[in-house]
Amino acid sequence: MNVDILPPGPRWPAALQSAVWIFWPWQFMNRARARYGDAFTLRFAGEAPMVMVSDPDVVREVFTGPPELLHAGEANQILLPVVGVNxxxxxxxxxxxxxxxxxxxxxxxxxxxxxVDTITAVARAEIARWPRGEAIRLHPRMQALTLEVILRVVFGLDQGDRLDELRAGLQRTLALTVNPVAAMFLLLVGPQTMRTALTHRLLKNVDRLLYQQIAAQRGADDLDERTDVLSMLLKADHEDGRPMSDNEIRDELMTLLLAGHETTASALAWAVERIIRHPDVQSRLVEESRTDADEYADAVVKETLRLRPVLSFVSRRLKAPMVIGGMSLPAGVAVVPSIYLMHRRSDVYPDPEQFRPERFLHDRAGTYTWLPFGGGVRRCLGATFAEVEMRIVLRELFGGVGIRPAEAKSEPVHRRSITHVPGRGACVIIE
Ligand code: HEM
Known part of the structure; x- marks a missing residue:
């Protein structure tokens, strides 16, 4: 690959760039943009060069470009042992x-x-369980809440033993995936076959329960009326009329869990962390929760995902040379729209560091300037689901209880595997 023609970027060795990226990704991107402009090249150890872009017109080119030349799936191969080949x-x-x-x-x-009704019931029940009058970390509680939503709405589980067993099994497995040492062993150490075998052992019980659930639902008398995601998949047909196989359904259920659980929990934790430090926002939200409207909650969700995007970039690997944003790029490089840098553009978002939901009351979120869910043919499938869930949870929380920060100071941004989360776990006191 001729890398001489790539846009300039930091000249540090790849190992140093990787280390700085791991600990200070946002600062690293800020500095690179200040020095090199809207497009620059980052180099990480063992990875193809990454051309990071944050100009709306260039991002539009990436998201509307031919999918056969702009691959996204390859970058996710590391998840194969968990989500499966389908x-x-x-x-x-x-x-x-x-x-x-x-x-x-x-x-x-x-x-x-x-x-909506199931998500509302889950949110209400979870919030009722949260202790009152003492400092609590909301992030783990939001994880429990979003997991419960997935178990009920996506896996279609109702109260009962299988729900309890799956919840416990998944909590154990998910805890391992966010433990940095365990994750490193599972994802990076040793040959792929060994890692796959280890992951399969870990997932054996969860898989057994998932296949049981798929079988039970396939034979359910009320399958036609059921609306949960699993039932929808059981009723879906391939273009040639074939139904989805059990393996395909299992793989997509794990995918939806992995893609939708931690992300939504972190976004909710950030929403609360920001709202309770902005009393005007909080009172407007409380006021709205007494009505049927949810425009303001929608603006709060959009502004949270702008200022505290859970994922800070998306990636497309070039399968052939392409001209993007006037740059001639060789096959093999990754073109990477930066969600973080786009959301900090002062020409798109005046005073970009300010948390100001009102900006989304007057202007719609732009397809190529508001990117928390990526874009194009790979745009997050659960984007509207996540936004609906967030609005419901915020409404139930702020409409139901008083809530304030345990410490006035804003929480720092911490990295947790590939997501960005509130550094003190969104620590609050509920009255
Ligand atoms: C606030 C919460 C969420 C955020 C910030 C988020 C973000 C993202 C991002 C950035 C992508 C990659 C898009 C791209 O490459 O252009 C993605 C993909 C995806 N997300 Fe989400 N997501 C969230 C919630 C969910 C939920 C709730 C589900 C489902 C239950 C879900 C399912 C998926 C799936 C299936 C993909 C892969 C789409 C594809 O490759 O075609 N996500 N998400």
């Missing part, structure tokens, strides 16, 4: 399109309405 996250081109087509109906805006 996962929409790992596939590209026609195979990706086919799986996405099967998943889409369950996540359409019109269908999401059928999930």
């Amino acid at each position: 996962s929409v996250l790992l596939l590209d081109e026609d195979a990706h399109k086919a799986q996405r087509r099967l998943l889409m109906p369950a996540f359409r805006g019109s269908h999401l309405q059928s999930y």
Whole structure:
């Protein structure tokens, strides 16, 4: 690959760039943009060069470019042992399109309405359990809440032993994936076959329960009326009329869990962390929760995801040389729209560091300037689901209880695997 023609970027050795990226990703991106402009090249140990871009026109080119030349699935191969070969996250081109087509109906805006009551009931029950009058970390509680939503709405589980067993099994497994030492062993140390075997052992019980659930639901008398995601997948057909196999369904259920659980929990933790440090925002939200409206909650969700994006970039690997943003880029490099840098552009968002939901009351979130869910044919399938869930939880929380920060100072941004979370766990006192 001729890398001489790539846009300039930090000249540090790749190992040093990797280390700085791991500890200070946002500062690293800020400095690189200040020095090199809207497009620059980062180099990480063992990785192809990454051309990071944050100009809206260039990002539009990336998101609307030909999917056969801009692969996203390859970068996610590390997840293979957990999500399996059929996962929409790992596939590209026609195979990706086919799986996405099967998943889409369950996540359409019109269908999401059928999930509202269950999400509301889960949120209400979880919030009722949270201790009053003492400092508590909300982030782990939001994780429990978003996991419960996935178990009920995505896996279609009702109260009972299988729900309890799956919840416990998944909590154990998910705890391992965010433990940096365990994750490093599972994802990076030793040959792929050994890691795959180890992951399969870890997931054995969870998989057994998932296949049981798939079988039970396949034979359920009320399958036609059921609206949960699993039931929707059981009713979906490939283009040639074949139903989805149990393996395909299992892989997509794990994908949805992995893609939708931690991300939504972190976004909710950030929303609360920001809201309670802005009394005007908090009182407007409380006021709105007494009505049927949710425009302000929607603006709060959008502004939270702008200022504290859970993921700070998305990646597309070039399969052939391409001209993007006037740059001639060789095959093999990754073109990486930076969510973080886009959301900090002062020409798009005046006073970008300010938490000001009102900006989304007057202006719609731009397709190529508001990127928490990525874009194009890979845009997050659960974006509307996540936004609906966040609005419901915020409404239940701020409409139901008084809540204030345990410490006035804002929480620092910490990295947790690939997500960014509140450094003190969103520590609050509920009255
Ligand atoms: C606030 C919460 C969430 C955030 C910030 C988020 C963010 C993202 C991002 C940035 C991508 C990659 C998009 C790209 O490459 O252009 C993605 C993909 C995806 N997300 Fe989400 N997500 C969230 C919640 C969810 C939920 C709740 C679900 C489902 C239950 C979900 C399912 C998926 C799936 C299946 C993909 C892969 C799409 C594909 O490759 O075609 N996400 N998400």
